[in-house]
Amino acid sequence: MSHYTAIIADDHAIVRSGLKSALENQQLVDGHIVEIVAEAGNGMDAIAAVKQYRPNLLVLDVSMPIAGGVEVLVETRRWSPDTRIIVFTGISAMGKVAELIEAGVDGLFSKAEDNEGLYQHVPLILQGGRYISAFFTDIMDNAPQQSGLTGRERQILNLIVAGQSNKEISGHLGISAKTVDRHRTNLMQKLDVHSVAQLIAYSLREGLIDSAAEI
Structure with a gap:
């Protein structure tokens, strides 16, 4: 035994x-x-x-x-x-x-x-x-099939959830607002959401936000 x-x-x-x-x-x-x-x-x-x-x-x-x-x-x-x-x-x-x-x-x-x-x-x-x-x-x-998020996409996702605009994220990360907008569009396509509110709700619900991440 x-x-x-x-x-x-x-x-x-x-x-x-x-x-x-x-x-x-x-x-x-x-x-x-x-x-x-x-x-x-x-x-x-x-x-x-x-x-x-x-x-x-x-x-x-x-x-x-x-x-x-x-x-x-x-x-x-x-x-x-x-x-x-x-x-x-x-x-x-x-x-x-x-x-x-x-x-x-x-x-x-x-x-x-x-x-x-x-x-x-x-x-x-x-x-x-x-x-x-x-x-x-x-x-x-x-579950719907999703492409994995890149490190930069996760970084931007945390800033979006924090309420920052494309211009604010651009200044924070030292990249152009156009690049931020492209990342935001890619995020929404990958997660199959159609508004920032849906993006935030989905990310919080599915545990995609890392509260400890350095942003």
């Missing part, structure tokens, strides 16, 4: 409690023993716990105070590369889903789904497998 250690990171105590009870129920995880060695209610505590315990498994929400889930994921890969990471989240924005998959999560499950799917796939993930739930694969499959 296999024995594994795990950390649960979620800012809701009731969610942590439910996950702990379920993961420690051997019948739900195919007879394996999963020992919860720590819980964390924010990103910094999650990172500290990973550093201390180097667990076999981290079950992680991505919407947490202090440090976001993607930051926790990156730090976990740095400090405990053998830890398997399951993201269990309520988000559904296409941009964030793609970011998590690109970051290399081992499991991705939605809080909008029946939790049985998560518990059923824990043994697979612990043994080196990877599973993205149907909730997220459907989002990916049904």
